[in-house]
Amino acid sequence: MSLIHRLTSQSAQFDAELRTLLAYEASEDESIEHACAQILHRIQHEGDTALLDYTQRFDRLTVEQASALEIPKAELLAALESLPADQRKALEQAAERVRRYHEHQRSETWTYTEPDGTVLGQQVTPLDRVGLYVPGGKAAYPSSVLMNAIPAKVAGVPELIMVTPTPDGVRNPIVLAAAALGGVDRVFTIGGAQAVGALAYGTDTIPAVDKIVGPGNAYVAAAKRRVFGVVGIDMIAGPSEILIISDGSAPADWVAMDLFSQAEHDELAQAILLCPDADFLDQVEAAIERLLPTMPRADIIRRSLSGRGALIHVRDLDEACKISNHIAPEHLEVSTRNAQDLLSKIRHAGAIFLGPYSSESLGDYCAGPNHVLPTARTARFSSPLGVYDFQKRSSIIQVSESGAQTLGPIAATLAQGEGLYAHAASAQFRLNQS
Amino acid sequence: MSLIHRLTSQSAQFDAELRTLLAYEASEDESIEHACAQILHRIQHEGDTALLDYTQRFDRLTVEQASALEIPKAELLAALESLPADQRKALEQAAERVRRYHEHQRSETWTYTEPDGTVLGQQVTPLDRVGLYVPGGKAAYPSSVLMNAIPAKVAGVPELIMVTPTPDGVRNPIVLAAAALGGVDRVFTIGGAQAVGALAYGTDTIPAVDKIVGPGNAYVAAAKRRVFGVVGIDMIAGPSEILIISDGSAPADWVAMDLFSQAEHDELAQAILLCPDADFLDQVEAAIERLLPTMPRADIIRRSLSGRGALIHVRDLDEACKISNHIAPEHLEVSTRNAQDLLSKIRHAGAIFLGPYSSESLGDYCAGPNHVLPTARTARFSSPLGVYDFQKRSSIIQVSESGAQTLGPIAATLAQGEGLYAHAASAQFRLNQS
Structure with missing residues (x-):
């Protein structure tokens, strides 16, 4: 098995090879669908009783009454206080930058008056109450808490309810600290399809929300799909992707490490490099080979790169932009001299990183823009998570x-x-x- | 069976009665789901062959080759030329007003530069290609063609592909005229789940689109749900609704007719009046009784009003706003003196019609705002169809x-x-x- 695929756009088979490389179908698991339907039904009809039952069964967490599932605000603040100073400062700086960026996204009510006195316009209002799902265990990313909570708060959502499973009662203090920083109003230690159901339908303890956002496992995703319509949901994300357009001007090590930073997420993550300079592609391949053994998550990176990664030799940067527009990547790095000049040729991408210093990892954490981005070619028709996802509009006709x-x-x-x-x-x- | 329910918010049973009145569950029909899955599978794998087969089978329309499914642009223009003068003028005036309103909704790219030279922002671009579904037969509304096509064109979508079934080859000239006025680029005479599949996956004849919008029957709705993710879709609409908040100052006949204008859509449509003046509610009920026999669609109106309609006596206008916010109606008429003063109390509604002259029917056709609106309480988290549905954003990070x-x-x-x-x-x- 090769380290990473090598393709060239001049090959007669290129279109077919690219299609194979990109092929990814989210599998629908009948048993998950069935389990979710049952869990949601019980939550809707039995409320807290079912919620306590599932929480005991799946998270091995037993409480006397449902109100004990809530983490008091004081504990969130205590978690923030208890963080190591450098971590707390980094989290605060990230939160501040994310907030500042998202302030630019707020929409405002507008009206105009016609000569005969008729007034037309659009009233913009925040959602009343939003639910934020935060996974437990290893996928519990404090940065995700900030990226989901801050746009909701900038939009003016008065009540932001976070749910996160705490298997065996183990709480993640960095996640709770991020909740405090992000302005989360209430936190409940519930997870899985039962948490999604509780947020959608409400129970005596969990308030019903208007929209549910945040990542989760296959059960959470299936449950979100099922409650869509009762509440709003954000997109259901596929594996993460990066596409790098390079002219060979940045150090090969930087480019290799940027490919790694996508590949280390999971083995289905996709990292692709487009470059018209074949020598540079060789240098990047050599850098991959040299740097890979130094990576703590080398196994995942190796599987991701050999399965779904590719170094692609293209005719020129124009062709690179065309291929990129076809792929509509979640993350696009334009690692070229005068990257700005290529911007107008980019039509579809979740986030566009311009120039050699704009590594995706800076955007993932603290540049300011959101890291919740459209995957699997959906950037053709959808947008990063933003303040606009927590506001809605009503037409005004007078x-x-x-x-x-x-x-x-x-x-x-x-x-x-x-x-x-x-x-x-x-x-x-x-x-x-x- | 009573003409229309009469409720009062002071009753101890009011909450339960309101819940019963609002209850509506979209039924999932297994046989429709199964048929759609099969149709989509064949379209995806057999393309035009399957499309011609289904079009022959369901629409009794046989053509030699798939290219004959396209209606040439000249025929659209001829349809426009052939309209009676008053109808053409009305359609043109409506299109112009809808366009002018939607121009206000266009988002623009923005960036800002930080002191250290870092540039952050958001690039706004139109979708490349959009599909517009237009039902055949009785539900073929030219106003819907305008309401879907114009925002896409204002957004700058370069290619707008309309599909509409023509059973037995019968074409609807007003719909084709509206397509010409709305700026539709290409029209194909296909419908049903097979048309949705052709737009989502593309065939040799039908170009694959990035998003599909427009209303349709249960098969179309089921097919849209299934292709969501491959392409974007608009919302799946439930039955139409109107809620009127009245202080009794407008003529009872006007209010009654506004309730009719919702009820005449179909028997599941919902028309509700909230008013603190019990005498006025009596007057409206009398007007309903008197006017109903004069209506060509009296049977539908009667079934809608007696099944899902209600005249509700409320304590005051404040309570009316609270109930309205709970219902989050698709259309809300605030038929009061100083309606403007109540606007700030309205949090959730698809479109808000202020003052006695703002009948919903003016908004449905020509006031300017879109008539594609969130139904079934989804105005809590979603918005009217707009230019923003045909633009998407990419974060810029330099x-x-x-x-x-x-x-x-x-x-x-x-x-x-x-x-x-x-x-x-x-x-x-x-x-x-x-």
């Missing part, structure tokens, strides 16, 4: 008496054409008799 | 050399805390050795 005289006949004509006579009459009733 | 020195240590500290060592190394590689 027709003046004079405006009703202008609009009435138009509406009546069109309504009659569609056979909707009450619509027509409703418009005609507003016409002044003269 | 870290300067100096910025990398500030951000690197923060990212490295947090990455190490999460056990992601390649992330840490990738940030550290950018630190200047000094």
